[in-house]
Amino acid sequence: xxxxxxxxxxxxxxxxxxxxxxxxxxxxxxxxxxxxxxxxxxxxxxxxxxxxxxxxxxxxxxxxxxxxxxxxxxxxxxxxxxxxxxxxxxxxxxxxxxxxxxxxxxxxxxxxxxxxxxxxxxxxxxxxxxxxxxxxxxxxxxxxxxxxxxxxxxxxxxxxxxxxxxxxxxxxxxxxxxxxxxxxxxxxxxxxxxxxxxxxxxxxxxxxxxxxxxxxxxxxxxxxxxxxxxxxxxxxxxxxxxxxxxxxxxxxxxxxxxxxxxxxxxxxxxxxxxxx
Amino acid sequence: xxxxxxxxxxxxxxxxxxxxxxxxxxxxxxxxxxxxxxxxxxxxxxxxxxxxxxxxxxxxxxxxxxxxxxxxxxxxxxxxxxxxxxxxxxxxxxxxxxxxxxxxxxxxxx
Numbered sequence: 001x002x003x004x005x006x007x008x009x010x011x012x013x014x015x016x017x018x019x020x021x022x023x024x025x026x027x028x029x030x031x032x033x034x035x036x037x038x039x040x041x042x043x044x045x046x047x048x049x050x051x052x053x054x055x056x057x058x059x060x061x062x063x064x065x066x067x068x069x070x071x072x073x074x075x076x077x078x079x080x081x082x083x084x085x086x087x088x089x090x091x092x093x094x095x096x097x098x099x100x101x102x103x104x105x106x107x108x109x110x111x112x113x114x115x116x117x118x119x120x121x122x123x124x125x126x127x128x129x130x131x132x133x134x135x136x137x138x139x140x141x142x143x144x145x146x147x148x149x150x151x152x153x154x155x156x157x158x159x160x161x162x163x164x165x166x167x168x169x170x171x172x173x174x175x176x177x178x179x180x181x182x183x184x185x186x187x188x189x190x191x192x193x194x195x196x197x198x199x200x201x202x203x204x205x206x207x208x209x210x211x212x213x214x215x216x217x218x219x220x221x222x223x224x225x226x227x228x229x230x231x232x233x234x235x236x237x238x239x240x241x242x243x244x245x246x247x248x249x250x251x252x253x254x255x256x257x258x259x260x261x262x263x264x265x266x267x268x269x270x271x272x273x274x275x276x
Numbered sequence: 277x278x279x280x281x282x283x284x285x286x287x288x289x290x291x292x293x294x295x296x297x298x299x300x301x302x303x304x305x306x307x308x309x310x311x312x313x314x315x316x317x318x319x320x321x322x323x324x325x326x327x328x329x330x331x332x333x334x335x336x337x338x339x340x341x342x343x344x345x346x347x348x349x350x351x352x353x354x355x356x357x358x359x360x361x362x363x364x365x366x367x368x369x370x371x372x373x374x375x376x377x378x379x380x381x382x383x384x385x386x
Contacts, residue, residue, distance in 0.1 A: 035383060050278060053282025055334070056286060057285055059313070063290070063309050069305075082355065
């Protein structure tokens, strides 16, 4: 053999490669040599084998350690610092992106929620206004505390202006709903007049005893009726000679309605405010 | 025969005692193992070709392992550690295949 050296000796390796190329020609001798040496190594071990055994012992132990470390630890335990930094950067970027997405979505969510909220509030306010206005316009029945004023007029001396005075006094005292004789709802356009002997309210004849039901603060209403020189004094005075009974009630029900007619000429001067 | 027993004994000791790799050496152990495999195949080839020398084997084993680890270490220091370890593995893999081919020829005439 021309090479005295191990294959890893620097100059040995290329030469050996050339030999390998040429090997088929001279193959019989080294091959039988190789088998013979392998067999002889099995029967009579030498010092070199001990050293090789020590090396292989180290390699086997190292390999097992490495395999264990690989399987036991997570995939990142053996990663290089730069790889870990790259991984960490990627994860940080991703989490930043996702957090931005989260905040965007939460913004959208709160926008939608507040939008729905304002719409709901606006609708509630509009409904409230409708309720208030329909009570004011007399198109809805109403219920609440108030008084019932019963005016008897034995001498038939009541005039429509006394009744109008009574209504005005009640309005002064904060009356919210007024009804005459359980049949006529007093609204903004209500008029009082005379029809022969009887009184007419909004075109309907009303007869004594006149019962005026009023929703409002009962105490204020009664005081407003009874003050000296007020409507009670006027009715019970010598000119009319009637009697007035006033009872305060926790619950006055007004269910007569005023039929609203559509305005023929008047229109709102500005566009109706949108309920917002 | 004895080297084979040594390998088995090393595997058994590794399995039973389960020693852990020192933390600073951890990145270099895989490359050192590949280098050691290269040295072992080279030594077997030399043995089969009749020019085995235990001194050369030990020196080449140790220097292979140390140089492989050193290359990876330097690569880590200058920031190309993963590329350099790939390069080392490729080179050692080629050598292992070459040695294995020589061993095959020596043993099986093919």
